[in-house]
Amino acid sequence: MLRLNQMKVHTKYIAGLIVVIFFVLCPLFLNSERSYFIYFLYTTFIYITIAQGWNLIAGYTGQVSLGQHAFFGLGAYITAITWRAGLTGYFDPLAFLLSGTGALLLAAIVGVVLLSKLRDDYFSLGTLGIGEILRVAALNGGSFTEGAAGISLNSTAYKSMNHYYYTALFIMLFTLVVIVLLIRSRVGLALIAIREDETAASANGIPVLRYKILAFSIGAFVTGLCGSLNAYYIFHVHPPGVLSLNWVVIPVLMCILGGAGTFMGPILGAFVLSIAFELTSIWMPEIHPIFSGAFIVLVTLFMPSGIMYYITNHKSMIMRRLRLTVFKWMNQKA
Template identity: 30%
Template sequence: MRKQTTIDLSISLVLVLAFVALPHFYSNLTILFMMAMYMVLSQGVNLLYGLTGYMPFGYVGFFGAGAYGFSIALQHLHFPIVLALIFGVLFTSLVGVILSPLLRLSGAYFAIGNLATSQVIYGIVANSHLQGITGGGDGVDISQYFNQTASYYVMLAVLLVVMVGIIWVKRSSFGLSLQAMRDDSVSVAMSGVNVVRNRMLVWLASAAIAGLCGAIYAWFISFFYPSSVFDVSIGIFAIVFMLFGGQGTIFGPVIGTIILYGIYNVIGVSTPQYFQLAYGVLIVILVMFLPNGVLSLFKRGRRAHGRVLESRPNF
């Protein structure tokens, strides 16, 4: 187990180091930033859905809340960047606490309820009556803090921390309890696990990850409207990348993001019609033949290999 953890940590470190090196070979920092950001966001979804079974279709609500929490801290509280990022996370966590009754729902009801609440947050932020605080529909201009390079490296640091966190959760008894809760929460509760507390912790951790991503994204672009940071497609992308790679796995969201976001940038931008068709077909194939994601292919291969060894005649 310890050896496995060391390998996982090493791969995570190599991944982040690759991102550190890439700007020296490729100067479009936005693509690299977005790829790292989606990896973190997918891990946030992975934490919630992969380990507890709650599908957050409105995940972008936390992302947008983080972006606005960060901006408010900069513009109105005049915090330095680091404190503003922390404020963004705390603000998102507060939103998470307020929305925690959603956890009483499950399945499709939770997914729809979560989507609806994200739109409610969007509506509140964009409302002209809050213009003095959020900027309302006029958007946010924090361009005096614009620093793409610094925000990129902060995002990489967050990616590393989140990867380490996911590895720890997967290996810990806490993570096992989450997976058990996903399968049968009643039995787990009867075994003495505090189901409500654990669910709440994961919910808040997942919200904080999205909030931190939103805050760094706001810093990265520094000029945005509510529609830019509450764009539902941001949350949907994170979910699809996680599902494609493999839910509940450590590297599934990373693989999913590299493949799908890469494809999106290569062909989705130039020929969106073909891309949407290709994306649609890919997702249908995924759901039908690989419901556990691309990484499950390797597990299948490993099991098949094991069966071959077992059935081999013992001479």
């Protein structure tokens, strides 16, 4: 039995490794400047990262943040402003680090204030407010943020799509590794304990606030990294672009679609939703948002807890139904 379990874990690792190697090799087979597939993977990686960041605070710890776009936007703005001031350059690791740290600090400060005072829906609303305040601040920032027009960056610095692709892949893998390590450690258990019952967790000696802030900050850090990368990709940082609610809504959707509080959920959800969005925008460009909305409604109606839960809970039922239909079909034949 033990051996079987170990084998299962090994196959998981091997499958993961194969997928990662496939992603690494992709640009070698495809022309990354032109390939739509590379662009698709790039955006999906970014969404997976943000979704996992949200998953840590909302899925595992149970504190539903709706302010992830604040961290994304802050990361993008820090990158743009430091580059414009000449402090950092194009694809500067320092810029990434600064953006991530800036987002982390914002999360820590916001976290100390909001997480200590607010619970449940109130916390969600508070974080939503933080994002909106940042957006208005960027709009009214004068020459520092250049208002609604935003900061235009030197787009001649562009080298190749491969840079973006591999950076996104790296950030995603970094996030996934951090999340796995966290979740398997004492910290992960503490986070889940907080989600299940805060009072009981605190009674058992878990420093609830500290762990909540930790999860919130780590999620913000990786989201800030994504914002930074996005600034380099778009070469234009403006409030409707980087501080759009889409940067919180879409990853959250992916997370819930896949199953919040599971490791594979956000990854699965990100791929499913991205593919759905892309296919509809190719086939029915006129009405694709209608389809996207209807898709979300249908999924919540029929799989309200996400794909991962559906699969794990209904594994035997799915198989049974499959067998039954095959059996009936065979009987009819005979």
